[in-house]
Amino acid sequence: MNKIPRLRFAHLPTPIEELPRLSKVLNGPRLLVKRDDQTGLAFGGNKTRKLEYLLAEASANGAATLITAGAIQSNHCRQTAAAAAHHGFECILVLTDSNVNTKLPRPDDKKEQPNENLEDTAKPATGNLLLDILFGAELVWASSQERDLVLQQTFQKAWDDGRRPYLIPYGGSNTVGATAYVNAIKEMLDQFREPSINLTAPDWIIFPSSSGGTQAGLVLGASIFGYQGQILGISVDEDALILKERVARLATETADFLGERKQFMEDDIFVNDEFLGDGYGVMGELEKEAVRLFASSEGLLLDPVYTGRAAGGLTKLIRKGYFKKNQTLLFWHTGGTPAIFAEKYQDLV
Numbered sequence: 614m615n616k617i618p619r620l621r622f623a624h625l626p627t628p629i630e631e632l633p634r635l636s637k638v639l640n641g642p643r644l645l646v647k648r649d650d651q652t653g654l655a656f657g658g659n660k661t662r663k664l665e666y667l668l669a670e671a672s673a674n675g676a677a678t679l680i681t682a683g684a685i686q687s688n689h690c691r692q693t694a695a696a697a698a699h700h701g702f703e704c705i706l707v708l709t710d711s712n713v714n715t716k717l718p719r720p721d722d723k724k725e726q727p728n729e730n731l732e733d734t735a736k737p738a739t740g741n742l743l744l745d746i747l748f749g750a751e752l753v754w755a756s757s758q759e760r761d762l763v764l765q766q767t768f769q770k771a772w773d774d775g776r777r778p779y780l781i782p783y784g785g786s787n788t789v790g791a792t793a794y795v796n797a798i799k800e801m802l803d804q805f806r807e808p809s810i811n812l813t814a815p816d817w818i819i820f821p822s823s824s825g826g827t828q829a830g831l832v833l834g835a836s837i838f839g840y841q842g843q844i845l846g847i848s849v850d851e852d853a854l855i856l857k858e859r860v861a862r863l864a865t866e867t868a869d870f871l872g873e874r875k876q877f878m879e880d881d882i883f884v885n886d887e888f889l890g891d892g893y894g895v896m897g898e899l900e901k902e903a904v905r906l907f908a909s910s911e912g913l914l915l916d917p918v919y920t921g922r923a924a925g926g927l928t929k930l931i932r933k934g935y936f937k938k939n940q941t942l943l944f945w946h947t948g949g950t951p952a953i954f955a956e957k958y959q960d961l962v
């Protein structure tokens with residue numbers, strides 16, 4: 614795995630901290646948090662780890678422009694735009710928003726300057742979108758139905774224009790991106806081996822799961838490095854069946870990519886999909902309560918879409934007595950906090 618090209622810009626290892634006040638409020642088991650919201654790049658998050666590998670591959674391929682896609686408040690897009698600026702790539706983001714209609718610029722329209730984008734937006738850009746613009750990313754808008762098509766067209770146009778594009782998949786979740794979380798398991802196990810931390814490795818790792826790269830990497834890393842605990846992904850937008858299948862396939866492919874002979878089946882992957890609420894990106898009472906609880910009891914910020922939902926699920930499971938009192942739970946904080954300041958969410962949190 615050390616042979617896989619990697620750029621180093623994430624602040625690693627991310628800290629592991631105890632959450633004793635939260636644990637007490639919930640009358641639950643011992644709680645730890647792994648601070649991947651502190652990976653160092655432009656407010657951090659799990660995509661920064663993946664981008665260390667993805668940008669290395671882009672460089673090796675002689676690419677000049679990074680292209681990726683996501684929702685209007687995508688953390689993945691924000692971190693990609695920041696990493697691009699940090700390493701001298703151009704960046705094009707294909708963004709979807711439920712309010713987008715056909716009047717918005719298309720890939721074959723005149724190239725928009727970032728500042729024009731700012732002024733053209735009917736409402737001021739906020740949260741991650743504001744940051745995308747500050748990092749100088751070019752924005753292309755698509756309806757969710759046309760997102761794949763527009764992404765393909767955008768790539769083709771950049772290719773035809775000689776911009777040497779490199780396509781990063783949704784959420785950075787391919788074998789290259791997932792490799793980062795294989796390593797993250799090793800990083801975590803090494804931290805628990807240090808005498809100063811004075812804790813044993815957790816019985817459970819719990820985190821939000823969506824495009825599956827994080828979970829696939831964690832599961833494969835556990836198998837390679839001998840982590841024995843449970844790895845529970847709280848689904849953010851997908852039925853458990855679909856997400857398990859996706860994670861198992863990606864974990865198997867990533868094993869192959871790393872030269873490890875391992876095969877993962879759906880039953881090897883733990884996913885809970887009880888907390889989907891009103892769908893992706895819709896903040897409800899569950900997320901609101903979790904954001905407030907973590908902030909007020911520990912001074913720890915969650916985000917409204919991913920970690921808010923996963924932490925809401927986690928608190929529900931703790932209250933239901935799902936975990937044993939003598940177990941240790943590690944909440945893997947995957948980032949996303951700039952979304953708190955998005956116009957869409959700031960009144961709800």
Ligand SMILES: *Cc1c(COP(=O)(O)O)cnc(C)c1O
Nearest residue numbers: 688823824825827919947948949
């Ligand atoms: C992308 C993202 C996730 C999900 O990670 P996947 O690897 O796509 O499953 C979780 N939390 C945050 C904050 C994210 O931005």
